[in-house]
Amino acid sequence: MELIKLSGILIVIIGFALKLDSILIILIAAIVTAAVGNLGVMGLLETLGSSFISNRNMAIFILIMLVTGTLERNGLKHAAAGLIGKIKNASAGAVIGAYGIMRGIFAAFNVSFGGVAGFVRPIVMPMATGAVEAGGHKPDEEHVEQLKGMSSGMENIAWFFCQVLFVGGSGALLVQSTMETLGYKVELIELAKVEIPVGIFAIAVGTVYYFLKDRKLYRKYYGRKKEKR
Secondary structure (H helix, E strand, O other), X not given: OOHHHHHHHHHHHHHHHOOOOHHHHHHHHHHHHHHHOXXXXXXXXXXXXXXXHHOHHHHHHHHHHHHHHHHHHOOHHHHHHHHHHOOOOOOHHXXXXXXXXXXXXXXXXXXXXXXXXXXXXXXXXXXXXXXXXXXXXXXXXXXXXXXXXXXXXXXHXXXXXXXXXXXXXXXXXXXXXXXXXXXXXXXXXXXXXXXXXXXXXXXXXXXXXXXXXXXXXXXXXXXXXOOOO
């Protein structure tokens, strides 16, 4: 009988394996779980409400995923690729570098775009591959996989080194508390001042590295440098 209560998990696994509508799968799994667990309608609603309140960050992440998926289905990726295709001499490395700079600036104000799933995949990656197509080439699959890693890496670099610039943010508070346990009492504003050159240096190094790596990959997969138009 206890295994029956796990039937919702089985529904989710089967539904995702068959690539059915994700929202419908989760809804059916929730209803079935509530039914076999004798929660009832009110119990299901109370559980969903309490879970939403206690896990608001996760709920916001899920909402971002749903919104991103809806926009992607309605042509977001094609619009991003079309935009970069209009920029003369654009390259995938330049796109990733520009995103890193923008990401670092917004991270300093604790503004999130949804990370890899919410922004890199539906916007940055189509723009990177669109830059390759704008040069008259069909993106090589291995090159695209490399670009995925580079884009995700730039996201991590910018967020990791620049989020602590936001005074009162979780990253800054963690550093402050760690320093206090070591016997150093520091103010958050002082931490931010020290971190500014570190964040700038990290993004600069990441931008140059990914730009040069993309040029190397471009020569590897397409045999020659990108010609200027």
